Amino acid sequence: MKLSNSFSGALRTFAYFMASGTQSTLQGVDYLWLYGEEPSAIEQVFAIYANVMELDEQGNVVNAKYAEKRATDYLRSYCDSSFKVEPEYEDWEVALHAPPPLKDRNVG
Template sequence: MKLSNSFSGALRTFAYFMASGSQNTLEGVDYLSLYGEEPSAIEQVFAIYANVIEMDETGKVLNAKYAEKRATDYLRSYCDRNFKVTPPYEDWELTLY
């Protein structure tokens, strides 16, 4: 089974905004240097995104913005130790496969 066009589009859009430094949920957070210096932080962001995103039986993405928010909240908390993720992550959201 191939990934749906809906998921491919959601992932591509998320990756673009993450890599360009223009992800709106990370406004004011200097995270681009993490790509070269701390890639495991970026890896965790994409793992959370992939774990949280949901699709219907046809492959249509149902919660792209929520998946982005959960993923980028991790990076915000990584860069700003005073930022608290609400609600706290559940283990399944953080699992690396």
């Protein structure tokens, strides 16, 4: 099973705006330096984004903007200690799931 085109497009778009420094939910936040200095903060953003993302029965994304906001609120609070995330994150939102194996399994 492959990820849906809808999810692929949402992820690609989110990654582009995050990497280009033009993510609308982070206006006024200087965060690009984190990519080279503190990549775990960026890792957490993408984990939250993926954990919060919801798809319908056809694989279409139904909450892309909400997933973006939840993810980028983490980064805003990381860069600005006076910013409080509301509502606070639940454990499942910030979970860092295990990475894939170092080698792909034989698919054939």
